[in-house]
Structures are given as structure tokens and as C-alpha cells.
Amino acid sequence: MDANALELFARIAQAGSFAQAARDLGLTRAAISRRISAIENAVGLALFARSTRSLGLTEAGRRLHARARAVREAAESARLTLRHTRDQLDGTLRISATAGFGRHVLAPLLARFQALHPAVRYELFFTDRRVDLMREGLDIAFRVTSKPPEAWVAQPVLTFQVHAYGLPGTQVLDHPAELARRPLLLLGQGEEPYESHWLHQDGQRADVVLQASAWGSDLDGLIALARHGAGIVVAPDFCVAPCGSWGNAPGEAPEERLLQNLLPGWRLVVGIETVQALTLPLPAGSETARALVRFVKEALMSSR
Numbered sequence: 001m002d003a004n005a006l007e008l009f010a011r012i013a014q015a016g017s018f019a020q021a022a023r024d025l026g027l028t029r030a031a032i033s034r035r036i037s038a039i040e041n042a043v044g045l046a047l048f049a050r051s052t053r054s055l056g057l058t059e060a061g062r063r064l065h066a067r068a069r070a071v072r073e074a075a076e077s078a079r080l081t082l083r084h085t086r087d088q089l090d091g092t093l094r095i096s097a098t099a100g101f102g103r104h105v106l107a108p109l110l111a112r113f114q115a116l117h118p119a120v121r122y123e124l125f126f127t128d129r130r131v132d133l134m135r136e137g138l139d140i141a142f143r144v145t146s147k148p149p150e151a152w153v154a155q156p157v158l159t160f161q162v163h164a165y166g167l168p169g170t171q172v173l174d175h176p177a178e179l180a181r182r183p184l185l186l187l188g189q190g191e192e193p194y195e196s197h198w199l200h201q202d203g204q205r206a207d208v209v210l211q212a213s214a215w216g217s218d219l220d221g222l223i224a225l226a227r228h229g230a231g232i233v234v235a236p237d238f239c240v241a242p243c244g245s246w247g248n249a250p251g252e253a254p255e256e257r258l259l260q261n262l263l264p265g266w267r268l269v270v271g272i273e274t275v276q277a278l279t280l281p282l283p284a285g286s287e288t289a290r291a292l293v294r295f296v297k298e299a300l301m302s303s304r
Helices: 003-015 018-025 029-043 059-084 099-114 176-181 218-225 289-303
Strands: 048-050 056-057 091-098 122-126 139-142 152-159 162-166 184-187 195-199 207-212 212-216 232-236 266-268 274-279
Touching: 003 018, 003 029, 003 056, 003 059, 018 029, 018 152, 056 059, 056 184, 091 099, 091 289, 099 122, 099 139, 099 218, 099 289, 139 289, 152 289, 162 218, 176 207, 184 218, 218 232, 274 289
Parallel strands: 091 122, 091 139, 184 212, 184 232
Antiparallel strands: 048 056, 139 274, 152 274, 162 232, 162 266, 195 207, 195 266
């Protein structure tokens, strides 16, 4: 085994699972599996004890790991030294995001990232249209999905919930059934009523038929209507938070919230409640793109 294989072995062992190793290395799970097989074929021994959820080491793997770890640490030290010689990240990133996430969460974070790396430029696509990642030559896509494309490396960056929001001072509701008697501002719904499903934090469930008084494809427009007292808007929490608060650095005070959750403890069941960052695996993927995803993920963890 050469130094590259030893370092790779040590990094996969450190990750402890196929999924985590793929995220750490910027590769797909299938690529990690192929590389593990290649390493084991090279030495003629089983080095990893596999299960569906984790990756352990065999007795032979544990003996090899001590030497491989020393190689990994030396390589990481060398890369850190080289990285410090670079003044800034650079290049142009083509980024797509859902409109709400892009405007309310990503935009302030991009401003902070660009202040750290002024040589980085952005071409932005904030849209709820389903973007073809390969055809449009994207470097990063922030997408609400539970089934990311297999050819892309996916990292969850934000979990969210959908609530019913109205102006402060509006009477708080005890049960989602009370929404049926209020003017509602609903994304994507037409004139026909639809059945919504709500879940309380104590496990209680409620099915309520909702009729919109205003609807459309522009969630920000519906939120603006709610801010002017036109009704109750059903929206993800990150779209209703004060402008810029998701992008605030730790310790910065957010602006005063303009809308309040009128159904405390309840959330609308939407099926998918995670925003994932999609990037191309290395070597096709951009190191600048991976650095931005790390920055966004760490910043949002701090905000939470």
C-alpha cells in the first residue's frame, strides 16, 4: 500500500460509516465502497467489518490503523501548511437554491463568506423551479429533498418546520381546526380546499380542510400580506424569521420578529423538512464550493 492508500484507509476508518466518509471526502457512497474493496484486494485481507449502518475494523485493520493514522496526520499537516500560503479562495460559483432559502438564509451567509474571500464571485439562481444541475453547470444546489441525485454529494445543512404565522397581538389558536375560520395565505393552493395534516409536539394529530383567501407561487408575497394583516400565512420557519437573523454571526442580536407562530406546539406535516447542499464529487467538484458548504453548515449550526 502506498501513502495515498494508507491515508485513505485511515480517513475512512476515522469516519466510522460509509455515509460520513463520503461527506468527509467529497465522494459518493458507491465510490467509498469501491475504494474499500480495492484496498482490501491490495493487501489480501479483510480490514473492515461492515454493517448496514457502521464501519468497524477487523483485527488486521486495527493493526494497520496505527501506521495509517500517522500517514494521515502527516498529510493533513502538509496540506494545512500549503493552505496557509494561499491568501484567499477564488473562482466563480454557480449556485441554485429555493427562493425562500436563498433570500432569507443563504444571501446573508454569502455576504459574510465573500467578506472573508473577496476573490470569490457568485452566479445565483434563487428559484422554486426544478433546476437541472448538470445541464446548467451548477457548483452547488441547496434543495429541499430526501432523495438527492446519486451522482452528487449531499450534506444536510438545515432542518425546518412549517407553522401558521400572523401579526403579533393576534389571538393564539388552540387547535389547527380554528384555521378553517380564518383568512389563510397558502403557497401554491388554488380556489379548491385541501386537507392538511398537523402534528403536535406531544404526538397529537389533526386533519383540517383549509380554504385559501389568497394563494400563489410567491411565498414572500404571501408573507408580506400577512405582515400587513391580510391573514395567516403557512410557511417554513426560516422564511418568517427576521431578515438576516439566520445569517447573523454568533452573538449578533436578531431584529424584532414581525410575525408570530399562532399555533404553538403544532407544525404542518410536509414530508420533507431538510435542506441539503448538493455538490459534485471530487475531482470534478470545486474546492471553493466545498468550503462554502462547510461555512454555511457551521454558521447554521451556530444559529440554531
